[in-house]
Amino acid sequence: MFESAEIGHKLDKARYKREEPKLRRALLEAQYELLKKPESSVLVIVGGVDGSGKGETVNLFNEWMDPRHIRSVAFGPPTNYERERGEMWRYWQSLPGKGRIGIFFASWYTDPVVSRVTGRMGRAAFARSLERIRRLEFMLAAEGIVLVKLWFHLSKKAQRDRFRKLSANKRTAWRVTRQEWKNHKSYDKFRDVSEDALRETSTGAAPWHVIDGSDNEYRSLTAGRILLDALRHRLDGEKTVIPAVAPVAAAPLDGRNILRALDYKRTLTRAKYDERLDELQAKLAYLSRGKAMRNRSLVLCFEGMDAAGKGSTIRRITQALDSRHYRVIPVAAPTEEERAQPYLWRFWRHMPGHGQVAIFDRSWYGRVLVERVEKFASEIDWMRAYQEINEFESQLVESGAVVVKFWMAITPEEQLKRFKARADTPHKQFKITAEDWRNRKKWPAYERAVCDMIERTSTDPAPWHLIAATDKLHARIEVLEKLTKALS
Amino acid sequence: MFESAEIGHKLDKARYKREEPKLRRALLEAQYELLKKPESSVLVIVGGVDGSGKGETVNLFNEWMDPRHIRSVAFGPPTNYERERGEMWRYWQSLPGKGRIGIFFASWYTDPVVSRVTGRMGRAAFARSLERIRRLEFMLAAEGIVLVKLWFHLSKKAQRDRFRKLSANKRTAWRVTRQEWKNHKSYDKFRDVSEDALRETSTGAAPWHVIDGSDNEYRSLTAGRILLDALRHRLDGEKTVIPAVAPVAAAPLDGRNILRALDYKRTLTRAKYDERLDELQAKLAYLSRGKAMRNRSLVLCFEGMDAAGKGSTIRRITQALDSRHYRVIPVAAPTEEERAQPYLWRFWRHMPGHGQVAIFDRSWYGRVLVERVEKFASEIDWMRAYQEINEFESQLVESGAVVVKFWMAITPEEQLKRFKARADTPHKQFKITAEDWRNRKKWPAYERAVCDMIERTSTDPAPWHLIAATDKLHARIEVLEKLTKALS
Known part of the structure; x- marks a missing residue:
């Protein structure tokens, strides 16, 4: 999945300056169209390696569009309150309503991927988790949610270079924590696991988009354009017609059924x-x-x-x-x-x-x-x-x-x-x-x-x-x- | 899944005689319509417990409709030739072409269910098998195959009674083999496993229909009517319109891609x-x-x-x-x-x-x-x-x-x-x-x-x-x- 993101993409600043205003305008226009004809909502799922510009991109989305109709949610480790209601509860609480755009930083992917990387989750459980995600997303898509799944990628070397550069500057050093260097050590494992996850959950209804995160201009414009594509496709795209399937069951021929077979005569004094x-x-x-x-x-x-x-x-x-x-x-x-x-x-x-x-x-x-x-x-x-x-x-x-x-x-x-x-x-x-x-x-x-x-x-x-x-x-x-x- | 099939359904012979000719005519008519407008094919998958009338029903289908356009396939244990080509190979070879009706006795369900009953297959592998089936059927349905999945059921007692009755009569005793009595002993396990399999694979695209197999007239007419429903639904049913999803990826903004990144200059003397x-x-x-x-x-x-x-x-x-x-x-x-x-x-x-x-x-x-x-x-x-x-x-x-x-x-x-x-x-x-x-x-x-x-x-x-x-x-x-x- 990461082949393209690892060949090194770049966009010169002049071109970015030229194209960014156009993209912005188009995004804002699409956002308002969605608000006016609220048959669908958009859920952007953001994932990727540390330092790949996830946060910057989401900030840009909020800047480019009308932030009153965007809800960005960052999920940390679940609280007890959340956990007691089921793993998926907190994600359900944060789904965007029709006409609106939601952005999930981290998401239902985080826990399975991290647990698999650290070895807390076995192969079989990981496969089950991905299958559960596939079903969930299939349902959300069928319910009218446009899923835009963006994965920001950096090669191992690009990540190291980025961390070093940030650490060397006093004003940005705070952005690279010890945890991030620790994660960097398990980069290869993380790459393998997330590649599996992406491939298994890149379905027709909810495909992943992998974006090279190494160049700011390239990353921002690419992410924005993918979101715009998804919006326009929903607003103008051709609909598909699928033929009918016979419903589950006809009434039994002899008129007997499990309700009529109950004993309605029992009483109690x-x-x-x-x-x-x-x-x-x-x-x-x-x-x-x-x-x-x-x-x-x-x-x-x-x-x-x-x-x-x-x-x-x-x-x-x-x-x-x-x-x-x-x-x-x-x-x-x-x-x-x-x-x-x-x-x-x-x-x-x-x-x-x-x-x-x-x-x-x-x-x-x-x-x-x-x-x-x-x-x-x-x-x-x-x-x-x-x-x-x-x-x-x-x-x-x-x-x-x-x-x-x-x-x-x-x-x-x-x-x-x-x-x-x-x-x-x-x-x-x-x-x-x-x-x-x-x-x-x-x-x-x-x-x-x-x-x-x-x-x-x-x-x-x-x-x-x-x-x-x-x-x-x-x-x-x-x-x-x-x-x-x-x-x- | 077996609740309704266990309350005991019956149809009197007079009603069967009255309705059977009508059903036949309607089935034949639908079969010819399918042949004339071959946008879809029909695959009937037959499963269920021993002695529940699977064979009789399939024979009836062939009698009721034009058997030249029906292909019934009974799959036994796979030969080496088949196994070497992959578990699913032989099923693919037997799929009905557009306009035609195929009937699978035993199918991709047989091996997982039997292996799970005998304990050769663990829980996780069983779940994986069912997931694989779900994906396969989803694809077949999307490719225009109407899946009609019929499960013939008998309660444990009804099965025992049926076996005893058959065994007692010299002309039918051959129908109850030692293997069938042996299977009867693991009836409860078989019931549990197959109920799981049915529930997990009863999808919107390919639902199971459970039929009480204890009464010949009820069983035959019910099975025929389900097949007719499925055919008519495909021929006349309302189509569903689903909105577009943005395709996987746009061309990279900087014009670089994995093909262009290759080194085309290498040569060899x-x-x-x-x-x-x-x-x-x-x-x-x-x-x-x-x-x-x-x-x-x-x-x-x-x-x-x-x-x-x-x-x-x-x-x-x-x-x-x-x-x-x-x-x-x-x-x-x-x-x-x-x-x-x-x-x-x-x-x-x-x-x-x-x-x-x-x-x-x-x-x-x-x-x-x-x-x-x-x-x-x-x-x-x-x-x-x-x-x-x-x-x-x-x-x-x-x-x-x-x-x-x-x-x-x-x-x-x-x-x-x-x-x-x-x-x-x-x-x-x-x-x-x-x-x-x-x-x-x-x-x-x-x-x-x-x-x-x-x-x-x-x-x-x-x-x-x-x-x-x-x-x-x-x-x-x-x-x-x-x-x-x-x-x-």
Whole structure:
């Protein structure tokens, strides 16, 4: 990958002076076009060897364009707060919204590359990390983010010369730290590892651009032009048409499915319910405050047709929790800010730290439920979501989260009964809207989407629990049982 | 993944009799439409547990549709001939051409799943295999193949019952072998491993469909309907539009690049050339007939601008080889049969077995050279090719091939000189055509494509060698040196 960057590129200062103003103007123009037609955002990922001019280039980008719409983020070692929310959490928090430009100094590449260089990470784990990055970037690109990945390179000799020159001058000596000389010693290893990383992650959707960092003028103009190319390509480029793939599954021919196969007849007496509720809430209270939760978080996800009893079940859980430690997140239509981001963004932001509980009343599964049924997401988009969600949850689990997912199942007849009861009870009328009746008409489509969802996202680390919820008391106890079991 | 298949699906025979003729007719109709508008092909991949009706279903497909345009392939354990050409070689050989339907019994899934069940394959290697499959299927889908992946499932109990029933009847007892009872014992392990495999490879581009295999009527109609859905979706489905991504690199601003940085001034005297040629050809003759070649093949790839001297260099190599063991493959425009296949197909077919040498005069790199420059391939297609080619070559290397790639470099001035010499020499006139002059006009575009190619596909297992070829004698010796070095 570094062949071209090592032959030594240079640009004379006169030419730079001539071309820089033109490039600036074109960049600024493109930036404003992006702001006005915000279908995409741009994420510049900056990497490379020490002393190769990464910082200078990013500073120039901010100078050339309108810095109010650029967000540059330098990621240091993760804090505990960040780590507890999953390796990728902090990057998600910093993604640029539609119309905007984000610049990541260091990024999801830093940790795998550095860990591999120091030997802390083995070959297999490194390959897995790169594969995870490839998937992440594929998703971000599919969600409308233009990824501009710039790698600034210096040959070993060029790096040494640069360090010596900086060190020799009193005014610049501070820029070369002991750490940098130390890194210089493992230059060859770093070169090998980063070359592997670049090659493995240079995909059609998100290619790397390697830039010779040795000459300031050449480097600056080249980086600026790559960014401009990427912007203009998105703004004016020809779109590609890809043919349709058949969606995951049709409804079973015999009308049987996993939802209809549930036993909706089980009930619980009030007395038995009260007794078990006490027991289980006590157990949950104990478990959620226990030692084990110190290195763990709990993520609960409740899904179900309207009026299935999600809210009342959640209340039976929160009664046992300490209000300082949990948060219920009711998920409705996304806000404007949320719509400007990849669909998982608005869920990442609510991820709890260790010792904390997040309870989602509806969740990221909206992507493959309502967004599929109502055609808010295109077929190709919701079809890729199953794997993306599995990957998302497996990252949560890796960072210490216990993920428990409940589908509260009722029959269409039971739903009708509950709708009518709501409509007839003055203090419950607010709970039933015209939209509920509209959704009800799409029951078969939702049912099909739910069956696909369960089949494709019930994983070992984050399984689905199907709860037959005709009898509310029985359902609540069953949820508490599954939950305490998952926690212990 | 198996939730729905385990609740027990059934279809009554009367309904089957009613619906089967309709399905048949629709399938046949779709098959003929596909034949008439051959933009895509269909590959049905069949997997599942023993006794789940895989064979019966494939037989039905052949009965329902026109079997002349269907090719069903059952893959057993690979022969040596197949293995020497790489794990995936035999699957490539059997891909259906555009307009046609292929059915794979067992497939690239069989070996990883079986190896993992028996413990021959570890977790990490299994994950790598699945990742490789995901990439392969992504490429095949992008190349226009509709992948219909059908997994036939039986619960453990249903499998036992089926085996017992078959065994009890004299006329069907032969269908249950000792091996099948043995497999039944590792049912649980098989279920776990295959569930992982299915989930990991159920992508948006190529989702799995799990079918309950316990009831003949339900199974047949369901499988047929999934195939019909996939066909109709491709024939009538809405296409998706995806926005452009900026291509890999612009030409360097200072006009310097890895080709121009070569030293074109080196020469060799005829006397020195003759001496070295003798030495190196002797060495090559020895190495290519040596013991080490018994478990190895040699794949040589020659690329270069027109008149760079590829042909004459190749002759200096073949002079040292045994004509029974090598083959020169001149690559020109693809044939009709080749155009009906993914672009790598026509190269896979020529892969040599152990002890054999394949010399490609131009190669799969046409994808990122002529197809890119002449716009025969869309941007999105040639941009994904770099990774696909790296993956392809790494598979060759894994199967024992030594892959050596040469770029024969000349300057535009040298090319002009050679073109004129060809035009002026009667016995060389056939070597120069109007197209050569046309290509010459696109020199800058080709140069840019070559630089991108070298940067993105010069890998550790299969590096590029850039040969400055102004002096033909020097270039030939350099190629022979690199080649003998790579072999020893």
